[in-house]
Amino acid sequence: MSYVFAPTEPHSLPVAGTTDRFPVRRVYCIGRNYAAHAVEMGHDPDREPPFFFQKNPDNLDASGTFPYPPQTTDVHHEAELAVALKSGGSDIAIEDALSHVYGYAAALDMTRRDLQAEAKKAGRPWDTAKSFEHSAPIGPIHPVETLADMSSGTISLAVNGAERQSGDLNQMIWKVPEMISYLSRYFHLAAGDVILTGTPAGVGAVEPGDVMTVSIAGLPDLTVRVI
DSSP: OOOSSOOOOOOEEEBTTSSOEEEOOOEEEESSOBHHHHHHTTOOGGGOOOOEEEEOGGGEEOSSEEOOOSSOSOEEEOEEEEEEESOOBSSOOGGGGGGGEEEEEEEEOOEEHHHHHHHHHHTOOOHHHHSSTTOEEBOOBEEGGGSOOOSSOEEEEEETTEEEEEEEGGGBSSOHHHHHHHHHHHSOBOTTOEEEOOOOSOOEEOOTTOEEEEEETTSOOEEEEEO
16 A cells, blocks of 8 residues: 555553553543533533543643643643543443553643633534644553552642642543443444543633643642643
């Protein structure tokens, strides 16, 4: 087979404790998956089924820096647990869902909040607000066999040492197995897919020079500098 130009190398992430890389296929993100954050954003979490949007694979950035993006004056942090899949399928049963998980990582869903607000008002997609370059800082993937149960435990974010976000993984409205099962009804999931599982309340703006620290029980802290 010949190509009209050399294809781009698959995007990949480091795997903790090894020189192996995790190849990324797709990135799914769930919206408003913590009740307090849903209320914070002006929604009633008791009335909404899950909804998802996507980022691009190369939006996942393990460099430890976040370049402040153009065309915005209001960029917000959202601390999230990332779930990395080793296999997939369609119509996955909830009780089988965790068997498809390769590992977990600490991550951020950075959002151009002003552009998101404009898109919401106009009833348009969120791509420009969510799927820009470097919009998903992430730490190394930690294989499940190296971790304790990730269904509960603290998740928090500090900016320059001051805590802004705080919650518990058990406060997710839709749990990890439910997210995998639900997504598999609409998409054929596969090895390399990554799911960002939502953020607790306390999202807020950052500026160049700020240092964000995501802390999730069972995982090393993720530290990201805004540049």
